[in-house]
Structure formats: C-alpha cells, structure tokens
Amino acid sequence: MNSKFSRRSFLKSAGLAALAGGFGLSGLSGIKRVSASDHLQGLPRLLYLFPGTPQADVATVQAALSEYMAERIGATIELRAIDWGAFNDQIGLINASGENYDLGFTAPWTNNYYSNVDQEYLAPIGDLLPDLAPGYWASMTPETWEAARVAGNIYAGINQQIFVKPFGPYIRADVLEAIGAADAFKALTGYAGLTDILAAAKDYVDGDDILTHVTYYLDPIMVPENWGFDPVDGLLVVKSTDASAQVQIFSETDEFRQGAELVRSWLQAGFAPADPATLGSGDEAWAAGLFAVRVSDIVKPGGNAEVEARWGVPVASRAIAEPLLTTGSVTATLNGVSSISANRELAVKFLELVNTDPVFYNTLCKGLQGVHWDWADEASLLIKPAGGAASFGDTGYAPNTDWMYGNVFNSYYTDPTQVGAWPETAALNRGARPSPVLGFTFDRAAVDTEVASVAAVVDEFANPIRGGFVDPATAIPALNDALQAAGIGAIRDEMQRQVDAWLAAKA
C-alpha cells in the first residue's frame, strides 16, 4: 500500500510541479509546491492520524509540508484523514493492535485521551516539551498545561483555541429590531431577564409566516457553565468562586432548580416546540428560518459571523456565563504521540512547528498559496480561494478543521468579518477566571460501576428536566433519589477525595 501511495503522490505532485513551472507560479511567502524528491526518501516519515474528510489534493500539501519539515526537523509527514464516522473505531483498533503511527488526534470526545493514557497508547511527552518544543511550551501558561497532565505526566499537546465557554443567547437581528428590544438584550445579565424578550419575540413569531417557534432546544440553558459551575465530570460540579473546591451534585443545587423552573415556564409559554424530536436537526431548522432565538450557545469573537453563515441572517448575541477556564475546555483538542512510535522526539518537534510556525500551520490547514488560496488582504491575514474558485471546498484542499492541528490563533482569516477575532479570543482566554480545579482530572477507575449507573439515570430523568418537558417540582426530587440509588454519593466522595489530594499536592 505504501509504495502505491507514494507512487501516486509522486506522479501527482510531479505533474502539478510541472504545471506550476509551466505557468510560472511561485509564491513569494508561504510554501511552494515541490515534487516528491529523492532526498526526502531516507528521512523518517511521521504518520499523523486525525478525523476528517479525506481531501482530494492531500498529496500535494503533504509533499510541500515534508519539504518544509525536512529542512527544519529532518523528518517528513504523511497525513491520514479518517472519516469522522470511522475515526474512533479505526484508531481504537490501530491502538489496540499495536499498529504503528506517530501522531494522533485525541480528546475527551473522540479517541478518548484519558483511556488512551490509561491503556498506555500515548507516550509521556511532559519532559520533552520544554526542550524540544520551547516556543510551544512558552505559548501557554503553566496552569493551562496542567490541564493535560494525567497521572503525573503530559501525554498530548494542547491546541490553542477558545478555551472559555461564555454561553449566552443569540437572536436574529431582524426580530430583535422588530420587537424593539435591542437595549434590553444588550443589558442582559441573566437568563431570567430573557423571558420578556422571548415573550415579545413570540408575539412577533405568531404573526410571521415562516417562523414557527421562538426557539428550538431549551436544554443548553442547563449546562453547568451557565450557572457558574465547572462541570468536572457529568453532573459533578465545582462552583467557580469556591476556592475550597467543594464537589457538588449539580441537580441538587439551587441554580439547577432555578434553571429548570425557568426552562419549564418557557416551554409552557410556548417558546419552544413541545415535541422537538420530529423537527430533525437544529441547524437545518435554523437555516430554514423557523426559529428566532438560540437560547444559549458559545458567544465568541467572530461568533456572530459564523452563526450568520449557518442561518443565513444577521444575528446579535450576548454572553451571560462568566468566561471560565476548566480542564474540560482546555483539553477539548489535543494531539498525542503514539507510545510505540520510534520517532517520539521528532513528533514533539512537529508539535513545535505546527503550533508556532504560521506558514507551516496554515499550509496544513488551508493548503498552498496560489494553488488552494490567495491573499485577499495580506496585511490583515485574510485569504480567499485560489484561482477564482467559488469556495475553498472547490480547490481540492479545504479540511476546514484548523482547530484540530494546532494553535488556531495563527490561522489565516477566511471571512472579512472574522478579521481580528483571534487576538480578541486570546484576550478572552487570558482574562478568564481559572476554575478552582483547573488541571484536575477525575480518575473514574474506583467508581466505574456507579458512573455507568448514573449515566443511565441521567438519560432517563435529567434530560426531560433540562428540556422543560416535566414539572421540576416533582421531577428533580425523583432524579436526585434515583441518582443517590445509582451511587452518585460514592462518586462525589471519591472525587472530593481526589480533589483534596490534588489541592494538597499543589499547595
């Protein structure tokens, strides 16, 4: 397979190089197209596995990246995107069978980081990072790096992106304008204050032909971050202002009850469909123009433009949740080094390159200048699809997953409304309140059984409460009884014990 692949990639890149030479194309900055040259053959090749849609033109990008890497770290790269739907299964088998690869995307939500560490599929790189990736190591605070530390060592590099989750409502600008609530919306400090705006929006929606409901899901209101908690693990939370880090059960807090009552009253007021299951997925409905408000989503710099692109209408947003730096939000996107990789140090050097070198990083994210993209405005780092293509997707290389590979603050802007969003996001990260348990990760091993039973209870009892489908007055006590029966108390005690030990070790 390998020989076939390199032959194909050779033919393709050689052909393209000939083409480029013929047209006299050459980028002044950025990485030029190159043929797969012989002098790269002897170098170690790093195999990088990550989820994504395989790109038609990956061979060209891979050859260019390899050339660039060869000069700097003496290695080349093979990019292997595995389809989103297959990634978790395939990399699981690759890990379990001891198949060789060097770098792999890992996170708590796919190719689970913690179980990878637990199974020793990932190499400890905590000691290598400061020496072999000094720029990368210095680009984040020590507290941030602590978040990736498991059982005493760091097993993956963190991709800088938005670490905080300042949740808040989004509303269609035309609706907000029509109901004359712009000032009230801007002054919002809590979700309770949103009720009047939603009620006014409902009147507007009722008189509109296309809009069917004010909003769709109400559940996002019930994320712990909206109520000032760090969701350490499931329903077990720590109040962001609680320096003593007392572990609480979210469903037993006053905030949970208030939130549930609010959501219930909104559902009863008809702000959201009583049977959302028949409505398909959220985004399609919003794109079809059925809803006016998204009650709670991450409000971030450039976020309005992103939502506008999805919904097709301008929107306004207002952050309500306090920006909070938590272990979960920092470790959302990681790249690990396989424990059986023979090129562990080179892989760490790759992490340095991809996280600190904007030219290298953007080639990986966006492809080659002149082939896949061109400057729209170099001064503001804004790019456009190359050769007059209608979209980046038409250029043959547009993975559109910058956050997967490295520091997104180095990424070029693709939309004029995004320009300037990265420094703002970085400032948001810096200004965020660190959770009292930032860097702590819960080891579930001792309470595995209870965790599984609690998850079943949450599915059965908690989700209807979050959506407002049941009366909180009776449903919350029922939920808490079921949680206690499932052993949530044992999980809380175990977590508190681990948190106390972690705090003591830190002091």
Add this chain to the structure above:
Amino acid sequence: MATYSEKLRAQKRADTDQLMNLIGRFSIHLVLTILALCCLLPLLMILSASLTDEIALTRNGYTLLPAEFSTAAYELIFRNPTAILRAYAVTIFTTVVGTVIALMLMSPLAYVLSRPDFIFRKALSFYVFFTMLFNGGIVPYYILMTQYLRVQDTIFALLLPYLVVSFYVLILRTYFAGLPEELLDAARVDGASEFRIFISVALPLAKPALATIGLFTALNYWNDWTTALYFIRSAELYPLQYLLYIIQSNAQAMQLQSSVGMNMGDVPTQTARMAMAILATGPAAVFFLFFQRYLIRGVTLGAFK
C-alpha cells in the same frame, strides 16, 4: 334416522365452527397486517422524506405522503454520482464474487462432513463447530487481517470475512446428509468417482439449500459495513452500506462539533441522507423478492430433520 333437531344442532355446530374459524383467521391476519405495517411504514416514511422539499420536511416533520413534492435530494446526489456508483460497483462485485466463492468453498466442506465414511469427519466437524461458538474477538481479528494477511484497504478485506460461515456449513451438511443414500450408491455402481458424485449428483440435488445459503451470503455481503469500517481507508473501496453509514455518522459528528462551537463545513441535508438510504436499500429489496421462494423453503430446511 336423524331427527330434525339433531340436524339443526349439527348445522348450528358447523356454523359456530365456521364463525370461530373466521375469527381465528381474522385475528391472525390482523396481527400479520400490523407486523407488516411496522416493517413497511418506516421505509415509506424514508421514501416520502427523500421526496419532500427540505424546508417543508423541517417544518412539518416526517409524513407518509410528501408535504411538498421535490426531487432535489436525488438531483443533488446524482449531480456528483461517482461516489455512489463506485460504491454500487464495489458492493455488487463483493456480493457476486463473494457469494460464488463462498458457495464453492462451503459446499464441498459441508459435503465431506456429511459423509459417514470420511475419516477426519469428527475432527473437521469439531473445527467448524468450535469456531461457531468461540472466536478471538475484534482485536485479534484486526491483527490477523492487517499484520498477517495484510489485506487492509484492499477488496480482499471485504471478501474474506464471509467466505466460510460455520453455521451455513452446518445447514448445508444437514441437507447433504438428508439426500437418499441410494442415489449416491447408484452413481457409485455406475463407476462415478467421489468427486463426480459430488458434482453431478449431490450438488444438483442440493440446489434449494445452495440457493438459500447463497442468498444468506449475498445478503451478508450486501449489508456489510463493519468490515469496511475496520479495514478500508480509500474512498474508492467504500461499499454501499458503509458509504451510507459514513454519510450519516459524519453528519452526526459534524453536528456534535458545531454544538461545541467548532466549524465543520457542510452537513448533508436530511432529505439527501434519506435519498441515499433509498438508493442503497432499493435494489436489495428487489433482490429479495426474486429469491423469496428459495428463502422460505430454505429457512424451513432444519425443520425436516
């Protein structure tokens, strides 16, 4: 001589019997109709959804008849049909070639296992039976395929797993064992070799069983997507069901991502996904109708023994 009242009683009894019979039939038919509807309605829903206008679908939800008829989803798929045509080619190839090879491997194996005079019969039977009960699990399977056989990302990875299925071998063996011994003896008297007996006598007699096992195997190949999930990386080798799975699960993964605030690009529309489902299942349904009579005869095979 039967009295009039006796006649009347007999008549009444017959009437009651008939009524009971009618009620019995009616209730059986009712149950079967409900079961049939349970199977058919979801399929019809998908068909209707695939022919509905995207926005109308989102507004009205799934209905049995399209609220606003539209073929946009099919047009979208057939605007760039390479992926689906290729997937059809892969699936048809594995189904046809796989089924033929599988029958060529399983029928001789089953035949020798059915012969009482075969010396390794017990050992070989045990070998077949044992693998039906126990297997190494997914990781050893993956290691075998990728590190020893080295078939990952080739068409062989899709063919190998269903070539010999122990359970089917046992069904075939039972059928072969049930063939009248006299017919085989007659051939022997005529001087036929064991191989000739198998080819010219046993195989033609076993046609119903072969058709059944062939159908099962074909369905295995047609519906298989897990093998591709584990072993196939190149999009050119995606079989149909896996393509369908990938489209659905990519859409889910993308929605998960966009819900945590990461931009994922275009999610295929609901109607397009439904249209894909119809395009992938439609031919299999026709296939089934064609082989149905063999299937029904085949599944009752075990009952004779």
